[in-house]
Amino acid sequence: MKFIDFFSGVGGFTRGLELAGHECIGHCEFDKFAEASYRSIHTITEEQRARLGELDKKKRQKEILNSEYLNGEWYANDVRTVRATNMPIADCWTFGAPCQDFSIAGRRAGLDGERSSLVREIFRILEETEEKNKPTWLIYENVKGMLSSNRGLDFLSILSEMDRLGYDAEWQIVNSRWFVPQNRERVYVVGHYRGRSRCSIFPVKGNGGKNSTRQLIGGVGAKTGLYAFGIDKTSNKPQELQISNCLMTKDYGVSKRRSEDTAIAIPVLTPARAEKKQNGRRCKEAGEEMFTLTAQDQHGIAIKVREATKRGYAIAGVGDSINLSVPSSKTRRGRVGENIANTLDTSCNQGVVTPTNDTKGIWAVWSEKYNCYLAIRKLTPKECFRLQGWADDYFERAEFMNSSNQLYKQAGNGVTVNVVQAIGEKI
Structure with a gap:
């Protein structure tokens, strides 16, 4: 299955689905520091890495944003500027849209918030896409607070939009503790395009929280x-x-x-x-x-x-x-x-x-x-990446491009690789 990773961050969806045997053909990310980590982790060659290593970190961060370091992968830096005609055809779109406006720790502006409203851009692009080119699968991730935002009407609005665009949806609250020693409840929604996919993906089950911190801390x-x-x-x-x-x-x-x-x-x-x-x-x-x-x-x-x-x-x-x-x-x-x-x-x-x-x-x-x-x-940045399911060599690729402050932010904003892998394997 070929997929596009929207709001990709450092590529948790990308890595998880690749571990499940799928192929990433494009991604979209606005934050330049996260994008630098993404490219260092996923797209550059070892020859390019060696050349970047000759630069100091600030010059490295700027240099890697040049298109040559994508090595053929489609990229957009702002979902608001994406048009369906300029995108490659993919079997699946993933989008972990910004969650701050849904989170109980924030002001709970919901879909009216500046950041969480960006999920509407995905629906706009879907509406622009010809039926034959629409993805068979949609995978959407957000905080559990999305379910109660605006008395549940925001989540209902998202499901209604999927239905209007031809997708049947199923969802589950998945806790990362089933896979790694981190308590992280997130809502995962899988959309099935009618007439192409009928199999159920959920429930996804982990190992019941029996995780060792031996290699993580x-x-x-x-x-x-x-x-x-x-x-x-x-x-x-x-x-x-x-x-x-x-x-x-x-x-x-x-x-x-x-x-x-x-x-x-x-x-x-x-x-x-x-x-x-x-x-x-x-x-x-x-x-x-x-x-x-x-x-x-x-x-x-x-x-x-x-x-x-x-x-x-x-x-x-x-x-x-x-x-x-x-x-x-x-x-x-x-x-x-x-x-x-x-x-x-x-x-x-x-x-x-x-x-x-x-x-x-x-x-x-x-x-x-x-x-x-x-x-x-x-906790060190490496330990935070481990708690999100990243192997150390992948963390080191991100560290090659960014400061500890940015790495902490990237770990906290990301999805847990193991959870995505489990969903990708069910697909």
Whole structure:
């Protein structure tokens, strides 16, 4: 099946459907940073990548937007300018239109909002398309809040438009936790063009949430250039320890040196304010899935620390560190320092610190349940991509083009690759 990916972002639909054996022949994306990541992930050749690698990142971002780096794939940067006569014929269109106006975290402007109204552009293009060239399948994704937006009338309007244009629709709320350790409920709508497709795609089922964070959270050492330090009890000074290969959940040994020990990785929303309860829990239990990734919220994990200073702060070493000097901040998400550590390693026998060039500390809170301090750090961009189903080599292609800020945004705005793959396999 050939498909076109509208509102493509970094190409979660593209990757998921390709894993299911389908072929992407075009995409549409407005954000230039997401488009740079998309091309780096999906369209450029290794020869072109090597040539781009000779440029600094800003020049690289600009250069890759030239048409030669599409290598024949159809592209439009603004869905509002797309005309059916200028598009290739495809069997399927996917569109994860902007969700902010449907989200309960936003102002809920619904289909009248500037961004979520863009889904109407898809219906306009469909109306312009000759019947013989209409796609057999439509796959639409949005937040669960779409179902209740404007008392459900917005979702009814979308279904009515599909019906008017000749498509029977089925839908399901799919939670990414069925495939990856992230709680992410999204509505997926599949449209079937009448007379061509009659088979049902839903329900899609996952593995019931039994996911390991073994390969999704952690991954330290030479690849990140970070080192683990611990507190020497005799001198109360940091000393270098063995480096764990990966941060694991409580079911796995934390390091080769003490394989009988176990680690705790607790999902945290807003790492700078672990004890703040606002809009639900800030921390989950060990083994639970991560909170839903968004483009705005900060996400992190709390890691078990057996030894710490009396105040609950780990002693700083040499390198970058999370700056949580104002944990009582009244802003919604708190404040985090500029130099955020990419990885915090752990040892169950000694206090864990991350290298730092100054005396900034890592905030830790005492847990009565686990009878230890829990040091908190922000998730890395790579971990966020992993929680969306991306393999590390694909993340590295996006990292080749963009800053951490943009990568966080791209992960939060995307679809979960594994969910799309499951839908693509049913098709």
